[in-house]
């Protein structure tokens with residue numbers, strides 16, 4: 290079993306191994322050796338059908354009390370109304386400060402259950418059991434939790450670290466190919482900004498062979514970033530590579546484009562813009578495109594430049610009239626590049642296909 294310690298304000302372990310779901314009681318015992326908390330599992334209906342029974346049986350066999358709250362899958366559920374239902378459920382089941390929420394599912398479940406854990410009784414422990422590639426390598430690392438409101442995605446939230454993260458890559462065998470590919474876009478991002486060797490594995494289409502290694506490597510890379518900037522005030526902005534343009538495109542598509550696809554297109558646009566601005570060596574965007582093509586991720590999207598820029602300036606990461614872009618210096622190395630709104634258009638224009 291691979292164990293990665295995340296040394297944030299409240300440190301915790303991420304465990305990665307195929308078959309770990311069967312060993313939950315032992316892993317939980319390592320965290321709660323002296324007491325037996327009750328567990329409230331929060332999951333969506335799809336994951337519920339696939340994995341709840343296994344998790345509940347393992348916990349009950351370990352002598353733990355377990356209850357379960359299920360909500361409809363999909364981003365549309367990541368809202369305050371569902372959080373409210375979760376609070377009611379936790380009260381009805383008399384979940385107290387010494388009990389624990391388990392987020393069983395993808396990033397939607399992790400963000401929502403994590404936010405409920407951060408706020409219920411002013412904060413109770415939670416355990417993440419991510420079941421999508423994206424949740425394993427990205428959303429369950431670093432303690433960002435939250436929900437969407439009509440004005441925008443992830444606008445309400447809290448930093449709240451889990452007490453344990455259990456990744457069982459066997460759960461990925463049931464993941465639809467498109468959902469898997471959304472997560473791959475984030476893995477390509479880590480490689481592009483931080484680790485040329487990881488990028489090489491993906492570029493050479495070796496993910497299938499090295500999947501578990503890639504999961505661990507991505508977690509280690511995100512660990513290094515969030516340990517230095519837990520509250521997203523500086524270096525953590527590098528994780529935004531491909532996201533500024535990506536979010537703008539997602540929004541322009543009325544969210545018909547998934548996040549991973551938006552990020553894939555956003556990364557290619559950014560690499561092209563960087564090439565045109567002389568920041569990145571020529572040929573970098575071609576490597577990115579070749580890599581993303583391996584996983585059937587798109588690399589272009591027709592968006593008018595003025596709407597792209599307008600949507601970028603609507604990004605919640607904007608500070609005054611400036612926005613900080615994560616640019617590529619080369620594959621494996623990034624730089625943060627603050628840019629004035631008035632200069633965004635000429636820079637971003639270099640990333641659009643003529």
Ligand SMILES: NC(=O)c1ccc[n+]([C@@H]2O[C@H](COP(=O)([O-])OP(=O)(O)OC[C@H]3O[C@@H](n4cnc5c(N)ncnc54)[C@H](O)[C@@H]3O)[C@@H](O)[C@H]2O)c1
Nearest residue numbers: 335362395396397398420421423424427428433460463464
């Ligand atoms: N907190 C963070 O740092 C962070 C980082 C990145 C993304 N996010 C958030 O994560 C969310 C996206 O996460 P996601 O891509 O995991 O989406 P998701 O949670 O909606 O999961 C995608 C779909 O896959 C299904 N699913 C999950 N596991 C499955 C499995 N093992 N087998 C079959 N189906 C399965 C789900 O039911 C869902 O329909 C977004 O809301 C995004 O804002 C958060």
Ligand SMILES: [Zn+2]
Nearest residue numbers: 475532548552
């Ligand atoms: Zn992302």
